Amino acid sequence: MTKKTKLNIPQGMRDWLPGEASRKRELINQLLAHISLWGYEEINTPMLEYYQVLQPDGNWEGAAQIYKFIDRNGEILALRPEMTLPIARVISSKLPQNYPWRLMYGGEVFRYEEIQTGKQREFSQVGVELIGAVGAEADSEILALAVESLRASGLDNFTISLGHTGILKGLLESLAWEETQLKQVRTLILEKDFVGLNKYLMSAGIKADKVKQLVGILTCQLTTEDLEKEWRNLPRGIAIALADLREIIRLLKVYDYESYIQVDFSTLRSQEYYTGMVFEIYTPGIGYPIGGGGRYDQLLQNWGNNCPATGFALGVDRILLSLSSEGKGKKEKEKEKEKCHLLAGNDATTVITKATQWRKKGKKVITEFSGITRAEAEKLALKKGAVLHWCVKESAAKEGGKKDET
Amino acid sequence: MKPKLTIALPKGKLFAPAKNVLEHCGLGCAQLSDQARTLIFEDECKEVRYIICRPTDLPTYVEHGAADLGIVGKDSIVEAGKNLYELVDLKFGYCRFAIAVPQDRLTPEGEFMWQPGFRIATKFPAVAREYIQKKGLQGEIIKLHGNIELAPRVGLAEAIVDIVSTGKTLKENALVPIEYIGEATARLIVNRASYRLKAKEINTLVTAIKDFLEEKGGENFDSFV
Numbered sequence: 001m002t003k004k005t006k007l008n009i010p011q012g013m014r015d016w017l018p019g020e021a022s023r024k025r026e027l028i029n030q031l032l033a034h035i036s037l038w039g040y041e042e043i044n045t046p047m048l049e050y051y052q053v054l055q056p057d058g059n060w061e062g063a064a065q066i067y068k069f070i071d072r073n074g075e076i077l078a079l080r081p082e083m084t085l086p087i088a089r090v091i092s093s094k095l096p097q098n099y100p101w102r103l104m105y106g107g108e109v110f111r112y113e114e115i116q117t118g119k120q121r122e123f124s125q126v127g128v129e130l131i132g133a134v135g136a137e138a139d140s141e142i143l144a145l146a147v148e149s150l151r152a153s154g155l156d157n158f159t160i161s162l163g164h165t166g167i168l169k170g171l172l173e174s175l176a177w178e179e180t181q182l183k184q185v186r187t188l189i190l191e192k193d194f195v196g197l198n199k200y201l202m203s204a205g206i207k208a209d210k211v212k213q214l215v216g217i218l219t220c221q222l223t224t225e226d227l228e229k230e231w232r233n234l235p236r237g238i239a240i241a242l243a244d245l246r247e248i249i250r251l252l253k254v255y256d257y258e259s260y261i262q263v264d265f266s267t268l269r270s271q272e273y274y275t276g277m278v279f280e281i282y283t284p285g286i287g288y289p290i291g292g293g294g295r296y297d298q299l300l301q302n303w304g305n306n307c308p309a310t311g312f313a314l315g316v317d318r319i320l321l322s323l324s325s326e327g328k329g330k331k332e333k334e335k336e337k338e339k340c341h342l343l344a345g346n347d348a349t350t351v352i353t354k355a356t357q358w359r360k361k362g363k364k365v366i367t368e369f370s371g372i373t374r375a376e377a378e379k380l381a382l383k384k385g386a387v388l389h390w391c392v393k394e395s396a397a398k399e400g401g402k403k404d405e406t
Numbered sequence: 407m408k409p410k411l412t413i414a415l416p417k418g419k420l421f422a423p424a425k426n427v428l429e430h431c432g433l434g435c436a437q438l439s440d441q442a443r444t445l446i447f448e449d450e451c452k453e454v455r456y457i458i459c460r461p462t463d464l465p466t467y468v469e470h471g472a473a474d475l476g477i478v479g480k481d482s483i484v485e486a487g488k489n490l491y492e493l494v495d496l497k498f499g500y501c502r503f504a505i506a507v508p509q510d511r512l513t514p515e516g517e518f519m520w521q522p523g524f525r526i527a528t529k530f531p532a533v534a535r536e537y538i539q540k541k542g543l544q545g546e547i548i549k550l551h552g553n554i555e556l557a558p559r560v561g562l563a564e565a566i567v568d569i570v571s572t573g574k575t576l577k578e579n580a581l582v583p584i585e586y587i588g589e590a591t592a593r594l595i596v597n598r599a600s601y602r603l604k605a606k607e608i609n610t611l612v613t614a615i616k617d618f619l620e621e622k623g624g625e626n627f628d629s630f631v
Contacts (some may be wrong), residue, residue, distance in 0.1 A: 113489075158600045192491035192601075195480075195593055215596070262602055282599040287471035288489075289598070 012113060012121025024124065027153055027323075028106040028316055031126040034152040038145055040104040040128050041287070045086035045108070047108065051076035053089050065111040067121075079110035084296070084311060087129050091147025091304030099132025099307065119288075120317060125341070127293070127313030132301075134308045136244060138177065139277050139295055144313045146281065147257040154323055158283040160260050162248075163267030165294075171214060172236055177205070183253035190268045194219055204352075222263040236262050241276075248277055273299040283322045290318040340364040342384065344377035345391030350405070353392060409448060409455040411607050414473035415440070416461035416482075420592050423478040423498040425472065431614035465490060465595065474600035480590035481569050482598050485530045494594040494615055501571040501590050503533055504583040506559050518584045520545070521564065527557035528567040535586050537567065555579040 009015065016024055034040065049069055050236050067079040070112040080086055083105050083147060106126040113119040128139050128145060143160065150158060168189065172182050181204065188197040194215055227246055234242065244264065250260045269292055276295030283290050293312025301306045341358065343365055345351045351369040358365050366386060368377060374390055381388035413433075415424050421440040428435050434449040440458050447456040459467055465486035469474040479499050483492065505526075524545040528534045531549045538545050548563055555575055557563040560576050565588050569590065570576060576583060594615060596608060 075483040161602050191489070192598070195492045198495070263603065264602070282602045284599065284603050287469050287473055287597050287599055 001126060009123075012119070014120060014122070017222065017330065024316060024320060027320060028124065028126055030153055031316075032104060032106050033151050034149045035104045035126075035128055035145060036070070036101070036188070038141070040102040043087060043090065043103045043105055044107065045080070045083070045090060045105075047079055048077050048346075049080055049086055049089075051078040054078050054081060054085050054399065065113065067112055068111050075373065081111045082109055083107065083125060083127055084129060084271075084273075084299070085312065087131075088300050089303060091129075091131055091307070092300055092305040097132075100138075101131040102128070103131065104128045110290075123315045123318075124316035126290075126316055127311060129309060129311035130350075131309040131311075132307050133310070134297075136247035136251055138308075138310050139244075140248045142248065142312055143248065143252055143279065143311050144255040144257050144259070146293070146314070147255075147260050150281070150291075150314070153319060155283065155319060157321075158260065158281055159262050160279050160281050161264040161267050162277060162279045163260050163263070163265050164241040164245050165268075165278050166276065167217075167238050167243065168264050168268065170238035171217065172242065173237060177204075184266070189218060189266055190270065191299050192266065218266040222265075227263055245277065261281070269294060271296075279312070281314070281386050286318055288315075288318065290315050290322060323345075340366060340384065340386040342366045342368065342388045343391055344368040344372050344374075344380070344383045344385040345393075346371070347391065347393040350391045350393050410453045410613070411475065411604065412455045412457065412458055412473045412545065414457050414464050414467045414476035414478075415479050416464050416476075420461065420477065420479060420499045421458075424496075424592065425453060427477070427496060427498075427615060427618065428533055428597055429430050430618050432613060435610075446456070462486070468597050470504070471597045471599055472605055474597050475611070476594060476595045479569075480593050481533075483589070483593060483595065484590070486531050489598065491596040491598060492593050493596055493612055494619070496592040496594060496615070497588075497619060501569040503530065503567060503587045503590070504570040504576070505537065505565055505567055505585045505587065506555075506570075506576050506581040506583045507565045509530055509580045509582050512582065512584075518565075524565060525563040526565045526567055527554050527563035529554060530567055530569075534567040553560040555581060 003222060010221050014079075036042070048069075051066070054066060055063060066081050068072065069077045069079075070398060083111050086103065091103075106124065108122055108124050110122050111119075113121055126149075128142065130142055133141075140338070145163070146160070168186075173187060175182075175185075177185075182190065186199065188200060197218075198211060198215055201214060202208065204215075204386045227242065227249065243339060249258060249261060249263075252261060267280055269278055273296045274294040275297040278292070278294035279287035280292040291312060291314035293310070295308070295310040297308040300309060341363055343351050343355050343358070344367070348369045355365045366384065369382065372380075375392060377388055380386075413428070415421060415438070416453045417440045425435055425438050426438070431485050433454060434451070434458060435447070435454075438447050438456055445458045447458075449455070449456075457467065457473055461482045462485070464473075464476045464478040465483055465488040469486075469488040469490050477496065479501070481501065481503065483490075487574075512518055520541075520543050521546065524543075524544055525548055526534050526538070527548045527550050529550060529552065531547050538547075548557070550557060554566045554568045556579075557566060557583065559579060565584075566581070567587075570583060573583070594612065601608060
């Protein structure tokens with residue numbers, strides 16, 4: 001009788017099979033290698049954290065999406081839904097305060113997504129945090145680094161929609177409303193329900209032309225040139241935010257990455273900790289951003305650490321998806337390097353000696369020497385996509401005068 | 407050549423007015439039909455591709471980027487709970503979500519008492535669940551795919567949540583609406599990535615639609631169609 005075992009895995013999880021698993025690891029390594037060129041150092045944090053760490057001000061919109069557990073002491077634990085919060089914890093508790101810190105990471109995060117959305121609940125992120133640096137210089141470094149690492153991964157067709165929390169905040173402040181109403185407006189903008197926003201503002205008694213103006217600012221899509229135009233009679237907060245954006249874009253022009261930027265004031269991330277510029281990265285064929293980030297100057301205060309910071313995270317799984325839909329294959333040279341060799345034969349000594357020599361040279365070698373026939377070896381090589389080298393015992397080869405290596 | 411835009415249109419009663427709007431905005435969609443077996447059409451210059459799908463599935467097509475834009479009732483958007491951009495209220499296809507119960511279940515004063523363990527039959531379980539949670543009621547939701555008005559008559563449920571436009575169907579089945587929980591009209595929805603990547607094409611269309619709506623004065627759009 002065979003034992004009944006479960007063969008399936010929890011919803012939203014996935015196995016990475018030979019081929020795809022190495023493609024994913026390669027992409028992560030490639031991204032990290034490129035980011036390290038900018039002097040970023042890798043950091044790792046545990047998958048499990050105390051729930052409180054992931055809920056610093058108690059109202060992250062994604063709170064319902066966090067996987068929670070109770071440990072044996074009755075503490076609430078959670079699987080990290082993102083990496084910025086754990087890194088903020090490390091910065092405030094374990095690293096010396098010699099700012100700025102340039103940190104990067106690549107790892108799995110977990111979010112309890114609704115099944116119907118077709119999203120995975122476990123996914124990999126590669127990201128960076130630039131901690132202890134203020135101003136457009138740091139923000140433009142983050143944006144340029146995001147563009148550059150995506151390009152290094154082979155992706156070129158993408159757009160970054162850039163906004164600024166200061167602009168939205170300024171607009172909302174001009175309404176002089178209560179917190180609950182502002183929250184409702186924020187949710188509507190986050191969901192991009194502009195019809196709902198229109199109705200909500202109208203029903204709250206705001207004049208029609210003002211509503212039109214407000215929704216207009218949020219829905220208009222601006223090029224970076226539009227920002228240069230004169231914007232008159234702006235409240236102070238908005239003017240400061242605009243100046244900040246202009247400076248970020250001016251610096252991006254120096255990097256020559258300005259063409260990837262599209263200014264969109266309705267850009268918002270679900271995390272509420274952002275305080276300055278925010279951005280999301282889009283690519284054709286994938287209905288979701290493949291990455292995003294922004295400035296979060298107040299987050300570290302939760303750990304008593306008054307320190308500005310900015311950063312981004314890229315969704316590795318989504319980048320893989322867009323790379324495959326863009327049909328970006330490997331270069332021939334890389335393929336050659338990855339070619340696998342099958343050394344087979346009936347004499348263990350010959351096969352092992354040869355394999356050891358080849359591996360030292362950096363070649364990929366599979367060995368088979370347990371009663372395998374030449375025909376079987378040919379079949380196996382075909383299945384594994386390897387090049388067969390049939391090995392005959394050295395002495396026998398000499399005697400027979402022929403050494404076969406096809 | 408790949409079409410510049412893919413637009414999803416709903417089968418059924420919103421199809422004709424949706425097609426009408428697009429035609430007035432200068433899109434060549436004359437040959438479109440929701441009766442044909444073909445579900446994909448292309449305009450003459452191959453610039454726009456149309457897909458025809460069920461209203462309940464339409465938000466999914468747009469959310470995942472299989473279509474850049476779509477026209478669908480707010481009722482379908484609410485129920486699907488998808489992550490997409492809702493840009494324009496097209497003002498046609500007006501209807502309301504109603505809670506309706508059999509006439510004979512009302513008290514002589516015309517009130518309805520929720521019995522413990524009641525059942526609500528509906529095509530919109532998400533909407534119904536939100537309603538009973540808001541009211542602090544405890545009940546069961548039974549998902550059906552059509553002809554909801556049948557359920558209370560045969561004892562499958564005590565109440566229904568459905569969309570009502572004229573109220574005729576309810577009346578014919580001896581049901582009375584006891585509460586309305588929101589209105590719906592057709593909306594123009596846009597995929598999050600397309601909104602950014604095809605900004606120019608989408609903005610042109612959105613402006614054309616808005617101009618057209620303003621011209622029509624919006625309010626009596628249904629009668630115009």
